[in-house]
Amino acid sequence: MLLVEDSLTDAAIAHGMLPDDRFEVEIATSLSEAMDLLEWSLDFDVGMVDLHLPDARALDAPRRLLAHPNVPPLVVVSGSIDDRLVRESLRLGVDDVLDKVHVTTPQVLARVLSHAVERAAFRTALEAQNRAILGGNTQLRKMVEQIAHDLRNPMVAMRGYAKALDRDEIDEEVRQRLRHELAAVADRSLLALDAMLVDIADTSGRSRINVTEMVAWAHDMLHEDFVESGASIMLEDLPDVWGQPASLRQVVLNVLHNAIRHCTPGTQPRIRVRAELVPDGERIVFSDNGPGVPRAQLETIFGLGERPPAMPGHAALGLASVRGVMTRHNGTVIARNNDRGGLDIVLTFPRRRPGEGDARA
Template sequence: MSIALDPFFNLSMDCLCIADYDGYFKKINPAFVELLGYSEDELRSRKICEFIYEEDRERTAIHRDYLINNRPLVNFENRYVCKSGELVWLHWTSIPVPEEKLVYAIARDISFTKGLEKERVSHLSELSQLNNELKRLNYVTSHDLRSPVNNLISMVDLIDSSKIEDGETLEILRFVKLSAEGLKDTLDSFVDTLKEKELHTESVEKVYFAPVFEKVCHSIKSLINKTQAEVAVDFCDLDHIFFNRAYLESIFLNLITNSIKYARPGVQPVITVRARQKENVKTLVYADNGLGFDLDKVGHLIFNLNQSFHSNQDSKGVGLYLVHKHVISLGGNISVDSKVNEGTTFTINFRA
């Protein structure tokens, strides 16, 4: 290494290293040594993969092969195991130099950020569960109260008022019945309102697929161009639905960005979107050729909050949860068909 660069290498707060194509560290800066807790000799004596957290080794090996084939590595994240046993998250940028058969890399410790992110998603999950529990309690309470109220009305009706001579007692019975009937109407109205809010939290309007899809694609145009994603749409059979515009934008945005994030390495992302109507059923079919899912293992978790099925620095476990929430909140349903390394198809049936 040039003498002029030694101070930069030795004093950098980020983790700097040089590795050979055989998978060994050739040089490690003090910041990296301090973070992992091993001596430089220990780090250089063992293969790099031995310091990587076991669950991340296979994915890291795939990207290492790309490096050896002269493809730079940018925005890659994995976990290393410190000598103390502690896990640290590292964010990598690595550049191969084929003529030297070396890889020059810089890593930044993002463990704190990952912790905050996990905590945020955990709080979001708790709030969602609490909200669902409150809604359930509202339904149960209002539903269960109607039975005793109906019984009270029936009991008042069973009283033979002709046998009661006291006018004040008759008046009290009349007020009891009016009050019970009023409470019944209030409970019925409350239940209807809950159902109405469940289906119509946001305004619904006539929304055309094409302009919404174009708007979303334009907003992530650089991402689409950078990955050379191929996008094909067909809205000829069904060009619009009555839906919430913001929800449809969110659905398209999350599905498209997921397809790009979870594209198969070295394979051009291909996305197809088709809308159709058969009898009274309006359907949107979205498909890609990405990594896919093992439905036998994770099929029941795909739309849950805080679920991530592929190791990726942008995985938050929120996107598909939002897609599902938007669809069902307006009375629709969504299903998924997928195979590992073959792609995924989402089928959305909108409420008639």
């Protein structure tokens, strides 16, 4: 605690009223001394400042202290308090105003200082929450823009296929190929739409999830893609993880879908899913035999609207959605190139928190 009081008698009285096990007090007898202490210390949890100092008068002391970046929550004390002084002090940003005549017990003083600390902590949390909301709004706007882009393009393609199918001169072989392409574009659009809806609106509770079963589900959902591309998948022993089943199924679906789409042309996709040991969680690695991504662009593939040159057909919404889901699970997702020349998508989950149930999904 920083105590700014020019009267050593009053400072000693205030110091003596505070319990030693809760408050470690540094005393400054002038504003300049208090400013020096702030300059050299970042550890003050609360401050108490008298309005009558040898180098400051009235509200000049709290005004200058509050302008310092290291200032803690501040309580103003004075022997003469009126409503105007209280209003002006609070408008400056002090946490409380205390009349010396009302400080009759150690409990009163300790309570005022503790409440100042608690209000400051609440204010800091509220500011962080507001920043998160603003950041979320920015991310949501980018997501909406990306959704509009990623869904509009296939819709334009489907309209072109539909118009082509109306032409009488097209032979049956071309017509069948157009129908197949139309269905494939529609399926990809539905996958992107499903990813968006799950990412935004997943309200399922968290439970223990069998990753092997989750990969099998995604394989079934992508059955036509696996057959058409000749892709194969190899599963090693995988641990269970904790999370929201619907969101994490979509994560696995997106990762597998990207591995199939971005395989080296003329090569059948080979996907390996394995676990890696980490001390404080569970790590699942999806390895493919695709072309990989330049090192400088590995982080870029998780950004909304970003398509590295190495992945010209990359579904930006898909991997951005994976990053969003993993962040909400207090986990991480990174990309790295593997020794086969392909890409690893690495999902790391924290271990189950104490008190979480044993429901299984």
